Amino acid sequence: MLDQYARKIEYVRISLTDRCNLRCRYCMPEDGIVKMQRADMLTFAEILRVVRALAALGVKKVRLTGGEPLVRRNLTELIYALRQISGIEQVALTTNGVLLPTMAEDLLRAGLTGLNISLDTLQAGTFVELARRPLFAQVQAGMEKVLAMGMEQVKFNCVPIYEVNDDEIPALAALAKDYPVKVRFIELMPIGCAYAAGYRGVPMTEVWAQLEKAYGRLCPVGKKGDLLQGPAEYYQLAGFAGQVGFIDALEHQFCAACNRVRITADGFLKLCLNQKNGLNLRKLLRSGISDDNLKWALRQAVYRKPAEHLFRDSKNTAKDSRAMYQVGG
Numbered sequence: 001m002l003d004q005y006a007r008k009i010e011y012v013r014i015s016l017t018d019r020c021n022l023r024c025r026y027c028m029p030e031d032g033i034v035k036m037q038r039a040d041m042l043t044f045a046e047i048l049r050v051v052r053a054l055a056a057l058g059v060k061k062v063r064l065t066g067g068e069p070l071v072r073r074n075l076t077e078l079i080y081a082l083r084q085i086s087g088i089e090q091v092a093l094t095t096n097g098v099l100l101p102t103m104a105e106d107l108l109r110a111g112l113t114g115l116n117i118s119l120d121t122l123q124a125g126t127f128v129e130l131a132r133r134p135l136f137a138q139v140q141a142g143m144e145k146v147l148a149m150g151m152e153q154v155k156f157n158c159v160p161i162y163e164v165n166d167d168e169i170p171a172l173a174a175l176a177k178d179y180p181v182k183v184r185f186i187e188l189m190p191i192g193c194a195y196a197a198g199y200r201g202v203p204m205t206e207v208w209a210q211l212e213k214a215y216g217r218l219c220p221v222g223k224k225g226d227l228l229q230g231p232a233e234y235y236q237l238a239g240f241a242g243q244v245g246f247i248d249a250l251e252h253q254f255c256a257a258c259n260r261v262r263i264t265a266d267g268f269l270k271l272c273l274n275q276k277n278g279l280n281l282r283k284l285l286r287s288g289i290s291d292d293n294l295k296w297a298l299r300q301a302v303y304r305k306p307a308e309h310l311f312r313d314s315k316n317t318a319k320d321s322r323a324m325y326q327v328g329g
């Protein structure tokens with residue numbers, strides 16, 4: 001399925017809930033959250049129906065996110081069913097890791113093909129300051145479990161922030177020294193609570209410099225052939241079992257190669273992370289639309305995917321007011 005700029009759309013990120021067991025300061029406010037009504041969330045049957053239609057249009061990869069996707073009940077049933085859909089080659093998940101100690105094995109058994117764990121710090125004190133919940137021990141146990149299981153395609157995502165975790169960048173990257181995983185540094189984006197929290201993201205150029213100082217030259221890994229691997233640029237460091245990656249949304253826009261769309265937990269097809277245009281799928285699904293008309297509506301909507309995210313354009317009238325926990329990153 002091609003959009004108006006001839007980008008091939010092969011990847012859908014589906015948010016399963018706006019609920020979360022953490023309250024990361026750059027993502028979610030502590031109070032005043034108006035939770036989505038459960039009846040408004042897409043059911044598993046509705047999600048599967050949309051993914052079947054998308055797969056028929058060429059989508060090959062699904063990523064489940066949130067909020068925290070592991071708090072959605074019976075998640076493994078959904079993963080298993082997604083894996084049965086013809087054309088879907090990868091079913092991955094992004095999690096804060098808190099529930100991994102009890103769920104990691106079931107996720108793997110259900111057929112999960114990739115796991116991204118958000119990990120901004122290795123210090124329990126910084127964790128509680130950043131995520132407002134004293135749950136670092138669970139995340140650490142979950143991480144250890146996943147690493148011991150030898151799951152392929154494990155990535156750690158870290159958002160470096162001045163005076164929060166900027167002194168931990170080499171230590172976080174060192175996970176890729178000891179294990180065949182990818183550690184990705186992601187630029188703090190001006191979405192949701194990021195700036196209200198008073199946070200300033202560390203630019204990727206500085207992350208890069210810190211890593212080269214600690215570990216020597218970063219050698220590019222034959223890149224982006226596989227867009228299903230996402231927008232990161234990956235690098236190898238001498239003596240590392242895995243790789244490090246950079247996602248530099250603001251400085252080096254990756255929009256020209258964007259291959260994804262998003263679906264919010266309440267069934268809105270979002271065409272770009274930072275823009276509000278899209279399609280109310282829930283309304284269509286609950287109005288009894290036929291499979292053919294659903295595919296037609298998806299194709300028409302995806303065609304209108306905007307050229308770029310316009311993070312830096314303060315006059316962007318299509319800017320989405322949803323926070324990250326309502327979109328899924």
Ligand code: SAM
Pocket residue numbers: 020026027065066067068069094095096116117118157159186187188189190191192193194324325327328329
């Ligand atoms: N709860 C899960 C987790 O934390 O991995 C999945 C949802 S969370 C919204 C997905 C990702 O968005 C996390 O890696 C988080 O660090 C990232 N994120 C949230 N707000 C962000 C922001 N303002 N800038 C950059 N990344 C952000």
Ligand code: SF4
Pocket residue numbers: 020021022023024027028066067068096118324325
């Ligand atoms: Fe929850 Fe993930 Fe947002 Fe943190 S980043 S508050 S874990 S949704």
